[in-house]
Amino acid sequence: MQACEFYLIICLTTGLSSAQFKVQIKLSLTPKEPIYTGDTVTMECRTQGNIPVQQCSWFKRSEPNMDKEIEGITQATYLIQSASQSDSGVYYCNIKNPFQFLVSSNPVTLTIQERTSRLRRISGHMLESVFVGDQVHLHCQVDGNPIGWQYELHKTGDRHPQITQVDQNFIISPVTFSHSGEYRCRAGKGDLYSNFSDPIQLLVLDLSVILISSSGSSVKVGSSFSLHCTTMGAESSNSDFIFTFLKDNITVRKSSNSSVLPIEYFEETLSGNYMCAVESPGGGRTYSNMISIQVEDYSTENGIRLVISALVLILLMVLVSRCFWVRVHRAVRSSKSAHNLRQRG
Structure with a gap:
């Protein structure tokens, strides 16, 4: 009877301890959802009541009923330094409680999204055309945490980026005819790159x-x-x-x-x-x-007027003189004609 009572006490204690010993998984994100390629993801397998975890196994489910253990990870924290789309999936962890019972956590779904880029002008007028000597200010907006990313400005037709820098803002100054063209941007971090932005057109004109x-x-x-x-x-x-x-x-x-x-x-x-x-x-x-x-020079104007008046006066005098001499010649011819007629008579 004493042996049965002892066995019952052990079973009740074990069952109670096992029932109280629950496992939950917490997914810490930097930044919080949505999560993009290149972000740092932290998953932590913690027990209720913060009972220390001595051994932990991590599993990833990429397809239904296709669970694969993540090798080399036995700690309660699983860190993905630079997430990619291949890291997307369902995760859970297994631990052994102090009574050596294997306990699984609740599953957590991790979805990694591609980073998209958007290039826009944030200075001057919004027309496609700019003028020689202008300053053009372009801003490349990329989804997700910008820390650690570099930004590239590409011009269609060029093999290499026009500019690569940590800053999201690109300044082209002063603008010349050679800057005419189609521009796109993207961000990169190591071997990871965001998608290219939609293109914007710059048409440089001479003013x-x-x-x-x-x-x-x-x-x-x-x-x-x-x-x-x-x-x-x-x-x-x-x-x-x-x-x-x-x-x-x-x-x-x-x-x-x-x-x-x-x-x-x-x-x-x-x-x-x-x-x-x-x-x-x-x-x-x-x-x-x-x-x-x-x-306006008044003396010059008056001089011009005097010259013109003098020329007009001279012209009138010439005309009058011509008329006078024409009449004189006529009178002389008439006088000669009359004298000749008298002589004949």
Whole structure:
């Protein structure tokens, strides 16, 4: 009877201990889900009540009813330094409790996603075209934790990346005609690479600027005129540009609303060399031709008028003199004719 009672006590203790000794698996992610290629994944097999685990076996189920033990891992923590899509699957761990009973944890599903890339412009206007001298700011956004990744900017047709750097931002400055083309980006970490982004197009144009005066280069004191800053080769409207007018290399007006510099009353102090500059949305600055505006010379004008008057007067005198001599010749011929007639009679 005593032996039966002892056996029953052992069985009850063992069953109670086994029932209380449960195993749970916790999946720690850096970062948390979603998980992307290259991320660090930590799986920890912990017992309820944090009872120390002396021996642990890890298993991966890639297909239904296809479990494979992960060799070489006996610790309670399983670390994947740089996850790839081949690491996707269902994981669980087995441990032996202090009573040598094998206990399995709950399964945990690990899904590794491919990193996608997105390339976009974050400076200037959003048109495809940019101008010579502009600055273009591109940003490569890649899914997942960016730590440890390098970013590549590729131009279609080139064998190697244009730029490889740790920073996600690419700056092209100053832009030249050679920068025209199609661009994509991606990120890399060791042998792992993200997908390429969708391409964006850069079309580099030459911006020509011409300054025109409504009154030419000579202006009368007190009169009004205007200077027009005209752009050529630009598909953007004038509202996209900033116009600066300069007199003798000193800024006299800067405006994003108007490409015209009106002068209501011209005086001698406004004489000088004028030019304009156009700043494009990308930060490039293009200068126009130079126009020299001077006060109209009154003495020269009067001299020209006097010369013209003198010429007209001389012409009139010539005409009058010609008429006079024509009449004299006629009178002489008439007198001779009359004298001859009298002699015959």
